[in-house]
Amino acid sequence: xxxxxxxxxxxxxxxxxxxxxxxxxxxxxxxxxASLAFLQVGDPSLSRELTRLADGGxxxxxxAGVSLGTLAPANSWLRRIAAHWWRERGPSAPLVEVxxxxxxxxxxxxxxxxETRAVTGTEAGLTSAAWEHVPGxxxxxxxxxxxxxxxxxxxxxxxxxxxxxxxxxxGDDDVLLTHTACQFPCNQAPVVSVQPDDVWYGGxxxxxxxxxxxxxxxxxxxxxQLRLERRPGSGPGR
Numbered sequence: 001x002x003x004x005x006x007x008x009x010x011x012x013x014x015x016x017x018x019x020x021x022x023x024x025x026x027x028x029x030x031x032x033x034a035s036l037a038f039l040q041v042g043d044p045s046l047s048r049e050l051t052r053l054a055d056g057g058x059x060x061x062x063x064a065g066v067s068l069g070t071l072a073p074a075n076s077w078l079r080r081i082a083a084h085w086w087r088e089r090g091p092s093a094p095l096v097e098v099x100x101x102x103x104x105x106x107x108x109x110x111x112x113x114x115e116t117r118a119v120t121g122t123e124a125g126l127t128s129a130a131w132e133h134v135p136g137x138x139x140x141x142x143x144x145x146x147x148x149x150x151x152x153x154x155x156x157x158x159x160x161x162x163x164x165x166x167x168x169x170x171g172d173d174d175v176l177l178t179h180t181a182c183q184f185p186c187n188q189a190p191v192v193s194v195q196p197d198d199v200w201y202g203g204x205x206x207x208x209x210x211x212x213x214x215x216x217x218x219x220x221x222x223x224x225q226l227r228l229e230r231r232p233g234s235g236p237g238r
Contacts, residue, residue: 006057006058006059006060007058007059007060007061007062008034008035008053008058008060008061008062009032009033009034009035009061009062009063009064009111010029010034010035010036010037010046010049010050010053010061010062010063010064011025011028011029011032011034011035011036011037011064011066011103011109012036012037012038012039012046012063012064012065012066012078013025013036013037013038013039013042013066014039014040014065014066014067014071014072014073014077014078014102015039015040015041015067015069015071015072015073016040016041016042016071016145016155016158016179017067017068017069017071017072017155017158017159018038018042018066018067018068018072019038019041019042019145019150020145020150020154020155021068021155022036022042024106025066025106028106028109031109032109032110032111033111034064034111035049035053036049037049037050039065039073039077039078039081041145041179046063046078046081046082046085047081047084047085050082050085050089050096051085051089053094054089054092054093054094058094059094059095060094060095060096060097061094061095061096061097062097062098062099062111062114062116063078063082063096063097063098063099064098064099064103064111064114065078065098065099065102065103066102066103066104066106067102067103067104068104068106069155069159070159070162070163071155071158071159071162072102075098075099075100075101075102076124078098079098079117079119079123080123080124080125080126081126082096082098082119083096083119083120083121083122083123083124084125084126086119086121087121095118096118096119097116097117097118097119098116098117098118098119099114099115099116100115100116100117101115135172135173135176136173137172137173137174137175137176138174138175139174139175139176139194139195139196139197139217140175140176140177140178140194140195140196141161141175141176141177141178141192141193141194141195141212141217142178142180142183142192142193142194142195143157143158143161143177143178143179143180143190143192144180144181144182144183144189144190144191144192144193145158145179145180145181146180146181146182146183146186146189147182148182148186148189149182149183149186149189149190149191151189152189152190153190153205154189154190154191154204156205156206157190157192157204157205157206157208157209158177158179158209159206160205160206160207160209160210161177161192161209161212161213162177164209164210164213164214165177165213165217168213168214168217168218170213170217170218174217175217183200185202185228188202188203188228189202189203190202190203190204190205191204191228192204192209192212194212194216194217194222197216197222199216199222199227200227200228200230201223201226201227201228202226202228203226204226208223208226211223211226212226
């Protein structure tokens with residue numbers, strides 16, 4: 001446990017992909033004498049880990065965001081979340097520094113080589129006029145990130161969906177992509193559902209994800225070869 005006057009490094013998984021790689025991140029953190037936190041989806045959250053360290057008397061915390069794919073938000077979001085916690089903590093907050101670039105390769109990670117910049121409290125807050133209303137999307141695509149789907153590659157499926165949407169120039173006002181916990185049916189993992197069409201897909205690997213975007217979300221026709229049927233007697237109106 002950290003003691004008063006101590007400094008500590010924290011590896012911060014930036015997206016759901018890093019949550020899927022938790023064991024690898026945890027091993028890297030242990031080897032570096034650091035701890036692990038997540039910006040979204042995973043536990044412990046960054047805010048909880050910062051509180052734990054501050055309560056333990058840590059005086060300096062260095063955060064290094066980790067991105068192992070293309071799903072992570074910009075490094076500025078790590079500063080933004082850390083600054084919000086720092087302001088809320090008040091005078092008892094330790095010095096918090098954030099690495100100026102995301103870590104994209106865990107091999108040979110050395111926390112002592114990080115370039116960092118201290119949080120000042122002047123960073124942007126957690127609200128914006130642009131985030132006041134629900135996006136005007138036509139579809140919401142729900143990507144299951146439950147234990148079975150994650151084990152069978154839903155991180156790669158999600159990444160393929162994002163890249164395909166970008167290629168077709170579809171943004172949040174067209175298709176809102178959302179990561180979820182278990183959706184069922186787990187035997188069909190990785191599972192993706194498309195709302196409000198009430199269409200469920202199973203076995204969604206990256207190639208299938210690209211078909212769903214091109215044929216369903218762009219072309220307007222569900223991919224029948226991948227579509228899952230509801231159990232007889234279930235569904236809306238039952």
